[in-house]
Amino acid sequence: MATQIQAGRPAATAGAGAVHKYYQRFDRIDRVMHAFLMTTFIGCAITGLPLVFSDHEWAASLARALGGFQTAALIHRICAGTMITVWLLHVIRIFYDAATRTGFLAVFWGPNSMVPQPQDIFDMWNHFKWFVGKGPRPQFDRWTYWEKFDYWAVFWGMAIIGGSGLILWFPAQFAAFLPGWIFNVATVVHGEEALLAVGFIFTIHFFNGHIRPEKFPMDLVIFTGRIPEHELKDERPQEFRRLVAEGRLAAAEAAPPTPWTKVFGWVVGGAAVIVGTATVVVIVYSVLN
Amino acid sequence: MIRLTIQGIALALLVGLAPVAQALAPGKAPATAAAAKAAKAPDASQKCIDCHAEAEPGDKSAAGKPVKLDPEAHAKTLHGGGNATCIDCHAAEGLRKYPHKEPGAAQCASCHEKAVKEYAETSHGKARAGGNGVAAACGDCHGTHDIKPTSDDASKVSRQNLEATCGACHGSEALVKAGKVPGGNVSAKYHDSIHGKLLHGDTKAKDRVPLCTDCHGTHDMRPKKDPESAVSRANIPETCGTCHGKAKKAWSGGQHGKLRAANVMTAPGCTDCHGTHTIADHNAPKWQVEVIRECGGCHTEYIDTYRDTYHGKVTDLGFARMATCASCHGAHDILPKENPLSMVSEQRILATCQACHPKANANFVKFQPHANKNKKDSGLVLYYTTKFMQVLLAGVFAFFGLHTILWLYRSLAELKARRGRPAPDTEKH
Known part of the structure; x- marks a missing residue:
């Protein structure tokens, strides 16, 4: 994730009062990385799930449909390799940005940091109070506590699944310096963590991003990169006030998303939601059987 | 060609030494050249053959048995050519006069005493003795008027034909059901097995691959629960x-x-x-x-x-x-x-x-190819890692499950409350 709001093109507001103002939330690199993450994640999930549920009829059919386990394994490893690359590039980018622009403190502290802050604890508590009608909605800043959880779940997940996956991919090489039981542990960790990741992304993340009534049926911000002013004010009032106070609101303003990015978002996001929801249905059905 | 009446054939079939003069009793089939020729034949069997050769292939006796006999084909069988006469197999009683009665089952034991004794101990023999009319008797496997040596490809029990011979019953769903045959339709299974495939293949193995009798035996065939059985x-x-x-x-x-x-x-x-x-x-x-x-x-x-x-x-x-x-x-x-x-x-x-x-x-x-992740003796790291992952999954889904349900409830409530008021700026971006 970007650690700083990127300045987009100036909003084309002149003369046309009906046009909404937009503010940049994700820059181009964020969006490209998310696109890679999303497709490779679905690729790994679809090719890996038959192994988790190998004793179900559908698993064998899916494995055959994917061209056999060797083709499925190839797709799985291509997706995994790409995802690990995205993960590494992301970490490198954070360090590069920290060294050249933001400084290292901003990585770990402040409203643009993905690291949980004391404020997140209060936000979560107050959010629960709001759920049960015992208080106002918390005034969120740029990153909410559940978004940080999403981020770290994926961050940790990629490290754990990626690490265990590499061990299982290159057993002879890892056995050169690791004891043999590591393969037993890696198998358990890889499968369980994958189930957690798939279950979480395809239910909780989808709910937070798309399915909850305020967002239904789709939040396009990860595809367009821009958030409309009313949404910024409504959902992230603390960020809006901070941008105003810091005098950076104008710099954060961006042109409205082009129609094609919206169509792209609808198609790709919609496809992901459909595939993900179908996957969850199959998993729940299989676990219950 | 002269046609005997169906009834006449039926009676004539009961092959016998029945003189043709008697066979052609008044009111029955007209006298024929063939009958006259049979009457002159010196061999007793020849008299029977002469009549039965005249029958049409589809003709049946009163009991529904075929009556046609091809003399040339019969001559080439093991029993043909004078090796056995008709009444060696078919008891003479009642066959000497025409119209003769329906002959009973062939008396194989009159010559093949040992084989028949052995047969009585087989699955087939016991089933038949127990009243199962579907169980194979001598003729079902060896044929009747067409018995050939096993080495002859035309024999019903040759390598060529054995599968089909056993399959006539063991490959017939109807007969398997009627005879309560154990194992069901085993012919179809055998046909698709590696043995069956090799038998019908082009490799040298087709001359060595086992047929039904190679495993089950012939006259020593026993049910598998019999300790003496080759397939016990x-x-x-x-x-x-x-x-x-x-x-x-x-x-x-x-x-x-x-x-x-x-x-x-x-x-x-x-x-x-x-x-x-x-x-x-x-x-x-x-x-x-x-x-x-x-x-x-x-x-x-x-x-x-x-x-x-x-x-x-x-x-x-x-x-x-x-x-x-x-x-x-x-x-x-x-x-x-x-x-x-x-x-x-x-x-x-x-x-x-x-x-x-x-x-x-x-x-x-x-690496433990049979590690039990839920037991400590497969390694504590594996055991506690598994426990940790289970708790992690349960914890995350429980927490965010609750989080999501409460949020959904609140969001729907807010949405409902907002409906009454003027629409806020909610145009989709």
Whole structure:
């Protein structure tokens, strides 16, 4: 994730009062990385799930449909390799940005940091109070506590699944310096963590991003990169006030998303939601059987 | 061609020494040249043949039996050419006068006393004696007026025809049902088995591959629960070993064979893993994957832990490229790992793993192919990692499940409340 709001093109507001103002939330690199993450994640999930549920009829059919386990394994490893690359590039980018622009403190502290802050604890508590009608909605800043959880779940997940996956991919090489039981542990960790990741992304993340009534049926911000002013004010009032106070609101303003990015978002996001929801249905059905 | 009346044929069929003059009694079929010729024949059988040769192929006796006899074909049978006369098989009684009565079952025992005695002890003989009219008698396998030596390709029991002969009953769903035949339609299974495929194939094996009788015997055929049977549980290894001597020897030296030698009859013999009539090519991926379930039928805990591994999952999906039970443990020569000769013994495990993983080293082979992640004795790291992952999954889904449900409830409530008021700026971006 970007650690700083990127300045987009100036909003084309002149003369046309009906046009909404937009503010940049994700820059181009964020969006490209998310696109890679999303497709490779679905690729790994679809090719890996038959192994988790190998004793179900559908698993064998899916494995055959994917061209056999060797083709499925190839797709799985291509997706995994790409995802690990995205993960590494992301970490490198954070360090590069920290060294050249933001400084290292901003990585770990402040409203643009993905690291949980004391404020997140209060936000979560107050959010629960709001759920049960015992208080106002918390005034969120740029990153909410559940978004940080999403981020770290994926961050940790990629490290754990990626690490265990590499061990299982290159057993002879890892056995050169690791004891043999590591393969037993890696198998358990890889499968369980994958189930957690798939279950979480395809239910909780989808709910937070798309399915909850305020967002239904789709939040396009990860595809367009821009958030409309009313949404910024409504959902992230603390960020809006901070941008105003810091005098950076104008710099954060961006042109409205082009129609094609919206169509792209609808198609790709919609496809992901459909595939993900179908996957969850199959998993729940299989676990219950 | 002269046509005898159906009734006339029926009576004439009861082959006999019935003089034709008597056969052609008043009111019956008209006198014919053939009948006259038969009357002059010196051989008693010839008289019968003369009448029955005249019949049309489709003609039936009153009891529904065919009456047509092809004299030339009959002459070439084992019984033909004067080797046996009609009444050698068909009791003379009642056949000497025409119209003669329906003859009873052929009296094979009058010559083949030993064979018939043996037959009485077979599954077929016992079933028939017990009133099962579907069970095969002599003629069902050997034919009647067309009996040829086994070595003759035209014989019903030649290598060429045996499958079809047994299959006439054992491949007929209707007869299998009517006769309560054990095993069901085994002909179809045999036909699709590796034995059946080789029999119908083009390799040299087609002349050696076992037919029904090679396993079940002929006049010594017994039900498999009879200890004397060639296919009894105890005798199966010997029977299969007739051809598969090497496999039998390896099995005898392996744990399964040793247990059998110690009278542990639950230990598997050939058919427990390979099946009987369905026996498949052991190189076929489908069988290699399916036989794992046979091993798992007894070794239940080991198949469960095997299915936790990549090996076990890929084979569960139907792909045979991964290690199956036999890849590590061997097939016929399976030995417990305490035995240094075992493929999974300390001495040999590295070589066993290296068969698929050439770069495997001492660390590598410490992988536990049958680790039980839910038991501490498979390693504490594995056990607690599993517990941790289970708690993590349950915790995350419980927390965010609640979070999501409460949020949904609140969002819907807010939405409902907002409906009454003027629409806020909610245009989609």
